[in-house]
Amino acid sequence: MSNSCCCPGTEPARPTPEEIAGILRRALAVPGLIDAGDSAVIFHDLSFMVSRCQAIQGVFPTNALHTLAVKANPLAGVLRRAVASGMGLEAASLAELHLALASGAPPARIAFDSPVKTSEELAFALGQGVHINADSLEELARIADLPQLRESASVIGLRINPQVGFGAIAQTSVAAGYSKFGVPLHEKRREIIAAFTRYPWLRGLHVHIGSQGCPLSLLVKGIKTVFTFAEEINEQMAASESSAWTDKQLEVFDIGGGLPVCYRDDQPPVTVARYANSLYETIPELFTDNWRIMSEFGRFVQANAGWVVSRIEYVKKGATSTIAVHVGADLFLRRCYRPDDWHHDLFITDASGHIKTGRQQPYVVAGPLCFAGDMLARRVNLPTAQAGDFLIVRDAGAYTLSMWSRYNSRQIPKVIACDGDSFTLLRRRESLKEVLAFWG
Numbered sequence: 141m142s143n144s145c146c147c148p149g150t151e152p153a154r155p156t157p158e159e160i161a162g163i164l165r166r167a168l169a170v171p172g173l174i175d176a177g178d179s180a181v182i183f184h185d186l187s188f189m190v191s192r193c194q195a196i197q198g199v200f201p202t203n204a205l206h207t208l209a210v211k212a213n214p215l216a217g218v219l220r221r222a223v224a225s226g227m228g229l230e231a232a233s234l235a236e237l238h239l240a241l242a243s244g245a246p247p248a249r250i251a252f253d254s255p256v257k258t259s260e261e262l263a264f265a266l267g268q269g270v271h272i273n274a275d276s277l278e279e280l281a282r283i284a285d286l287p288q289l290r291e292s293a294s295v296i297g298l299r300i301n302p303q304v305g306f307g308a309i310a311q312t313s314v315a316a317g318y319s320k321f322g323v324p325l326h327e328k329r330r331e332i333i334a335a336f337t338r339y340p341w342l343r344g345l346h347v348h349i350g351s352q353g354c355p356l357s358l359l360v361k362g363i364k365t366v367f368t369f370a371e372e373i374n375e376q377m378a379a380s381e382s383s384a385w386t387d388k389q390l391e392v393f394d395i396g397g398g399l400p401v402c403y404r405d406d407q408p409p410v411t412v413a414r415y416a417n418s419l420y421e422t423i424p425e426l427f428t429d430n431w432r433i434m435s436e437f438g439r440f441v442q443a444n445a446g447w448v449v450s451r452i453e454y455v456k457k458g459a460t461s462t463i464a465v466h467v468g469a470d471l472f473l474r475r476c477y478r479p480d481d482w483h484h485d486l487f488i489t490d491a492s493g494h495i496k497t498g499r500q501q502p503y504v505v506a507g508p509l510c511f512a513g514d515m516l517a518r519r520v521n522l523p524t525a526q527a528g529d530f531l532i533v534r535d536a537g538a539y540t541l542s543m544w545s546r547y548n549s550r551q552i553p554k555v556i557a558c559d560g561d562s563f564t565l566l567r568r569r570e571s572l573k574e575v576l577a578f579w580g
């Protein structure tokens with residue numbers, strides 16, 4: 141029977157500046173929520189996040205297992221809410237695996253994907269019964285030797301690099317001819333099939349093409365390449381006398397994450413409904429009951445859900461004036477180090493949270509860290525800014541706090557969740573004592 145595809149789902153568009161400013165004004169009115177020590181605050185809209193999760197759940201077959209990539213935003217309150225909305229979690233390190241377990245996700249709904257798992261980590265994961273995606277043939281051999289494998293409820297898959305090429309951002313493209321991830325399909329075809337013959341417990345294939353910058357066509361091409369190979373493996377298994385399995389061995393197909401996200405108003409958003417439709421048209425067999433789809437979206441769910449508000453501390457007058465704010469490369473590592481690849485829209489409000497309009501002028505927006513490249517914008521047109529206004533950095537919910545840099549020992553800002561009309565604290569502002577303790 142076919143799991144039909146795809147109802148359009150409801151995909152909220154990224155929050156507008158008006159919506160963000162409205163939330164800021166409401167937050168400023170809550171006594172004690174934002175205080176004078178909060179030179180910067182991170183907001184995360186949990187209801188927006190949940191609607192993105194529901195959009196994913198709505199366009200794939202009902203038996204699919206959707207895991208959310210912890211690395212995109214590992215805040216415990218964020219993970220707990222995602223799990224409560226029916227998501228599993230994808231963990232890329234032992235600590236992320238513990239975060240996933242602590243968030244209440246059932247082990248069978250957690251994928252452990254670290255590319256450098258130690259024997260101890262693998263033994264722990266097998267003992268917990270989480271899904272494990274091995275990154276290499278060498279890792280499979282290590283799993284095979286672990287006594288915990290025998291009693292384990294874990295489903296085990298193998299990550300394949302389909303070698304379909306780069307997206308627009310080389311640093312986050314992982315399916316080119318060479319990648320540090322996965323087993324390269326073209327070179328290792330025979331060895332991969334031999335692994336399925338040797339290891340009857342190997343039940344899944346995993347593919348992740350890349351993150352932002354990978355067009356849908358590349359994602360679909362990579363998945364189709366690996367899926368065609370998966371069907372070939374199953375045919376060979378069925379025909380193989382040496383295999384302990386005469387029936388279908390391979391039934392879990394993990395399509396990874398990587399759905400690009402809209403960071404600019406003039407960029408048409410990619411919808412998960414379009415993605416699922418494109419997969420359905422190209423690989424209809426994947427959507428039947430013969431297969432269980434897994435996914436590992438991160439950015440698509442989290443990026444637009446978050447934004448950062450920083451007090452403008454100074455406006456330093458010059459040929460091009462500089463707006464000095466309290467977040468820079470500590471929170472926006474990619475933006476500051478690779479400005480041509482990564483972008484965030486900015487706007488400013490006055491001290492009471494009303495959007496500033498009027499004649500614009502060019503500004504540099506500089507962070508607080510001690511190096512010249514610590515800039516959120518090298519040139520951006522904004523209305524006249526003054527000290528005490530707020531700068532808002534949009535689409536900051538993914539790969540920002542999770543990439544926090546300790547350089548210059550700045551305190552991690554408070555994180556406030558907005559959820560419908562209510563606010564809760566996801567993380568309090570880091571204290572000076574905690575920063576000092578970090579350094580021993």
Ligand SMILES: Cc1ncc(COP(=O)(O)O)c(C=O)c1O
Binds near residue numbers: 209230348350352436
């Ligand atoms: C294996 C794997 N799965 C999922 C993701 C999440 O990707 P994205 O946040 O682009 O959806 C990543 C990102 O690096 C990844 O490496």
